[in-house]
Amino acid sequence: MQNGHSLPLPRCPHCNIAKPSLINAGGANTSDDRGKNERWWNMYKCATCGGVTLAVAPITDINRRTQGPITHIWPEPRMVHDSxxxxxxxxxxxxxxxxxxxxxxxxxxxxxxxxxxxxxxLKGGSLHKRIEEAAAQHLITAEMAEWAHEVRLDANDQRHADEEGALPDEADAQRSIEFATALAQFLFVLPSLVAQGRAR
Incomplete structure (x- = not known):
């Protein structure tokens, strides 16, 4: 467990800044109702966005309060699946x-x-047209196609600096990333997990 002044993560789980300064903001140890399963919980505050990351590790030596390696971090850093x-x-x-x-x-x-x-x-037509085609071919659900129309995926407006197109804000970007991540799950990640499960 990182019980010093900072938590070394490649990116902040909140703002995604590279090499964040995650400063220890306090911690506590806990155990279950029988005095077992002792764990140490540490909070780390990002110096950039102020978001707090929680890390937990088991206490491996009760007398010395020695902490083992981190077992969980909340929120989990965003990762893109290898599939x-x-x-x-x-x-x-x-x-x-x-x-x-x-x-x-x-x-x-x-x-x-x-x-x-x-x-x-799916290579022809506009992006939204191809999303509709993916729904028609049952590659994605109709609800996912509708979701696509609700998020900012107007890359052409941004690339060509469309004067009538409002600039997206961080919430727009977050929604676009959420859709892209969900599409990745549906088209690649879940089929990969199913294939691995069947192979086992």
């Missing part, structure tokens, strides 16, 4: 990493969606 095609994976990782630059994050999330659909053979 995604390389291009889509790279776009989605970059979208998550650039959430603080919403216009760029929206473009990257849209590019991830675009790449995933192309990987499934």
């Amino acid at each position: 995604l095609p390389e291009r889509a994976k790279a776009y989605l990782q970059q979208a998550i990493a650039s959430i603080a630059a919403p216009a760029g994050a929206v473009i990257l999330a849209a590019s991830a969606v675009d790449s995933m659909l192309k990987e499934k053979g």
Whole structure:
């Protein structure tokens, strides 16, 4: 367990800033009703966004209060599953990493969606048209297609600096990333997990 002054994570689970300064903001040890399962809980505050990350580790030596390695972190850092095609994976990782630059994050999330659909053979027409086609082919649900129309995936507006298109904010970027992540789960992650489960 990292019981010093900071928690070394590659990115803040809240704002996704690289190499965050996560400062120890206090902690406590707990046990169950029989005095067993002793654990130490530490809170770490991001110096950039102020978000708090909670980490827990078992106490391996009760007398010395020695802590073992971290077993869980909340919220969990966002990770992109390895089952995604390389291009889509790279776009989605970059979208998550650039959430603080919403216009760029929206473009990257849209590019991830675009790449995933192309990987499934949907290459013609606009992005939203291909999403509709994916629903028609039952690659995704009708509800997912409707969701796509509710989020900012207007990468063309951003790339061409459409004067009538309002710039996306961080909430727009977050929703675009959530949709791209859900699409990845539906098209690649769940089929991969099913295949692995059947193989076992």
